[in-house]
Amino acid sequence: MPKTTLRVELLAHTPEPLSLIYAAFRQCYHSGFVADMWPRLLSGEIAREKQAQFVASVMESGHASPVEHVSFTFAAEGVSRALTHQLVRHRIASYSQQSQRYVDGSSFDYVLPPAIARNPQALARFEQCMAGIGDAYRDIKALLEADGRAGAKSNEDARFVLPQAAETRIVLTMNCRSLLNFFEHRCCMRAQWEIRAMADAMLDLCRGVLPELFAVAGAKCERLGYCPEGERFTCGRYPLRQS
Amino acid sequence: MPKTTLRVELLAHTPEPLSLIYAAFRQCYHSGFVADMWPRLLSGEIAREKQAQFVASVMESGHASPVEHVSFTFAAEGVSRALTHQLVRHRIASYSQQSQRYVDGSSFDYVLPPAIARNPQALARFEQCMAGIGDAYRDIKALLEADGRAGAKSNEDARFVLPQAAETRIVLTMNCRSLLNFFEHRCCMRAQWEIRAMADAMLDLCRGVLPELFAVAGAKCERLGYCPEGERFTCGRYPLRQS
């Protein structure tokens, strides 16, 4: 039952994302049919630079619906249930998460907050607590199984002792518009450290695939040039907006 | 840090829900304007029985979009984080949940699974574990505060030890279409016992306000007359569908 480490993998994304966003946006203003233009977008006959400039101007104008046509699917492990409970609050997305009912938690791994890791006394206290929870889980599971509640039935109730720190794994898909919103909220220094680390990792992966869109993505301040969080919550990286 | 009990309150709902559903549905097929009909719906000049029959026939046909115009807002306490993590997976809904960052968890209450309550040894083990977690939370919080991380900063990390059983409170709003879907999944005997209890409580409250719609709501089998869960998962209350 050791501590675990964040790992985010990009499983899949819509192919030719730049051209697809370009095509979708062009269809709104073009008298022809983008399906006829599509081969010339893929071949580069319509230059990628032109496509990229167009997408950049879309981003600038704030009219973002065409970017919805492109989705990214990630798999994450080494994340806590505390993180995923926040994550799944983002409703324009799809999730498939490891079940604490169907997967036995007897040897659960856990996420260790850095501030606790840095304080030896807190770390000892945390590790002791995790070990105690593991013991309780296994004991309760065995007692429930002795009552005739096997497998999922005993996991389902024994799981009530598992900590927020318990590791979970999740597959998630978001379209680019939802991703941009996710990054605005979760790459912000106000976001909880764990989900911020995950958001940063996702943003890196997105930038690798579609730099034309994600280069300027991130916390709201990156795009606005000022911090909209107010005096009480600002991290100070950008100036507050002058009223 | 005692155990807690489920409590679900109906804070608000769209007024005159039967008439509103009736009006919305009528607008689809009516050559006039339902706003002109509206006063006669409220006064009962168009009889409630007629409105109810109409809504019943809508339900029967499976064309449910007009019921979306009516929403219910509930407040729940005595529910675990295990429950709310499942709950917020229902995406066509709005949630405002008690924060483990801004609210101190030093004296958290917890939800006790009935199967554990019924087994004295398991109960003792569970209560001991909850007490141990409470001690760890307070110790770690004090140690982090001594490091200069006050308030939300220490709660945010100390919370990693809190159990899935930890009580939370949540305000939630769903429209009737989303509620019918929620009840289909969560009133089913396959659903986890805790969220089933909450769904049953919500359904009771909905029936009190709008019996015309919710009388036949509940698990899918209630509407279908057979169990669609398959041989492996059926509870046996309704026969399986014959293929």
Added chain:
Amino acid sequence: MPKTTLRVELLAHTPEPLSLIYAAFRQCYHSGFVADMWPRLLSGEIAREKQAQFVASVMESGHASPVEHVSFTFAAEGVSRALTHQLVRHRIASYSQQSQRYVDGSSFDYVLPPAIARNPQALARFEQCMAGIGDAYRDIKALLEADGRAGAKSNEDARFVLPQAAETRIVLTMNCRSLLNFFEHRCCMRAQWEIRAMADAMLDLCRGVLPELFAVAGAKCERLGYCPEGERFTCGRYPLRQS
């Protein structure tokens, strides 16, 4: 087959909207249960001014999810199919619209664009065109009925001649977060005149019920203090943002 006039009626809204938003937001940060606070919110023991200030600060911070708990339901007539095709692109909403299949279009009314009304020649041309379409609809419907396609079957095909101007009626429900987004886009001078008129009418009705939230709603510029639409599209009412 005369021209028609916009009419927007508020059929229903979540009761006690200010208190409900306040309660939902408080639940996030409060250690108790808002259901226990609820009677004191309704009675005014917790002053409405305090509730309003709180909601205003929520608006300011941009963390808008608690306003989702409150919904408004409108009925609109005197709107064109051109308008509703734009309207229903707002996906976080519920719609029940008059069917051109089940409702006979033989004596359809139409929406007259003001710029056409102001030009006598264009007006005459427009009215002549509407009359011609009405004749064609009735003739085609009669011919299809003579082929044995009665009622909905003939409406469904005859409707292909009906103009974008043809009047429709619609019942729509949006929660406050979706409404604020709708007003940002559709109260903007860049929006098409007809949907802007409808948005303005809806905003007036919202302000009458919940001025604490909707006083500062409207086009994005009202909230931002600058125009985000760029040099090419700005109406000039607010200065462009300096880069």
Added chain:
Amino acid sequence: MPKTTLRVELLAHTPEPLSLIYAAFRQCYHSGFVADMWPRLLSGEIAREKQAQFVASVMESGHASPVEHVSFTFAAEGVSRALTHQLVRHRIASYSQQSQRYVDGSSFDYVLPPAIARNPQALARFEQCMAGIGDAYRDIKALLEADGRAGAKSNEDARFVLPQAAETRIVLTMNCRSLLNFFEHRCCMRAQWEIRAMADAMLDLCRGVLPELFAVAGAKCERLGYCPEGERFTCGRYPLRQS
């Protein structure tokens, strides 16, 4: 201004859709991390037959959320505004549609309903009406331009005469769960003929890519084995459900 013909092209889809659905579903029940399994899914080390059987059993059970991870993007032309107004009512989807404001409608094409095409008198009446509308559009546009309303400004108002039959073009993206729902409603014989033709074309394209999922997709009756539409609306292809 001739009549036009339906054309639906598949622009893009999530790559390796079968394996992605399999991986997402497996993550829910698997103690490991599907990212580690992913290469073996792509290489066929875990056989495609096994993946297909698993997806089939998912479909059978009705627990469809893992299929959301896969999206399809189509481009359609030769479709009417009557069709797209229905189409965009499907809210779990993304749309980019040709604008009647930014694209000049002076030489619009139109969709001709088959029942009208089969009746020579109705056909003549329809074609005459389309020609008349074209004349009116061009005249009104010229008159508005003479008033100083150029380009988009004149299109925006002249479009009010354009018929529901007027051709439009649209790029649309839906995930597989939304597609299955779309096919249930729109491949049904009760659906309007034009959107049924489009749905059938989309389903064919989906079957070509992911037969394991879409083989049994289509109208509800195909899956249920009975018609749920009731005595009044059934097409007779499948028996009604016995009550």
